[in-house]
Amino acid sequence: MPESRFDRLTLRQKDCLRLVAQGYTSKEIGRELGISYSTVDNHLLAATQALGAGSRAEAARLFMRHAADEGGDQGEYPVGDSTGQQLPRQPQTLAVQPFVADPLPRQQRGPQDILSRLAPPIGGRDNDLTRSQRLSAIARIAFFSVLAFVACIMIIRMSLQALS
Numbered sequence: 001m002p003e004s005r006f007d008r009l010t011l012r013q014k015d016c017l018r019l020v021a022q023g024y025t026s027k028e029i030g031r032e033l034g035i036s037y038s039t040v041d042n043h044l045l046a047a048t049q050a051l052g053a054g055s056r057a058e059a060a061r062l063f064m065r066h067a068a069d070e071g072g073d074q075g076e077y078p079v080g081d082s083t084g085q086q087l088p089r090q091p092q093t094l095a096v097q098p099f100v101a102d103p104l105p106r107q108q109r110g111p112q113d114i115l116s117r118l119a120p121p122i123g124g125r126d127n128d129l130t131r132s133q134r135l136s137a138i139a140r141i142a143f144f145s146v147l148a149f150v151a152c153i154m155i156i157r158m159s160l161q162a163l164s
Contacts, residue, residue: 005050005051005052006051006063006066008050009047009050009051009063010043012033012035012043013043013044013046013047013050014047014063015029015033016029016033016040016043016044016047017044017047017056017059017060017063017064018060018063018064018067019032019033020044020056020057020059020060021060021061021063021064025037026038026040026041026044044056044059047059047063051063
């Protein structure tokens with residue numbers, strides 16, 4: 001029996017095509033298989049050329065259609081290495097939790113919400129300090145700000161006296 005173009009695909013190329021058919025990107029496929037995304041792109045390019053497809057998506061569709069027609073190649077072994085073993089670094093899921101911009105309904109928000117909209121925390125979460133710790137931190141900042149201001153005034157005043 002003559003060798004078909006699908007028989008020329010390596011197991012790694014088949015893994016990559018299978019994951020492309022599931023909608024994964026090269027980076028996600030790389031994480032899934034424990035290889036770099038550029039290696040994934042190389043496997044997909046070789047598979048696309050071997051199948052004579054115009055794109056990686058088309059190659060994945062052709063491969064999945066062939067696997068479904070053959071009845072055995074689609075689920076013969078889990079995605080992994082050439083021995084059919086799961087890779088140890090394989091992540092459990094690649095789904096990203098959706099960002100919730102407004103977790104509380106409008107009625108449940110407090111007065112701090114107004115302040116956080118006017119001056120949102122830069123680069124992270126709200127702090128977990130108690131009220132007295134916050135007041136203490138504010139007092140320290142105010143004290144050192146006043147000291148810095150007084151020092152600047154004194155330096156400017158001494159500079160002006162030295163010039164005259």
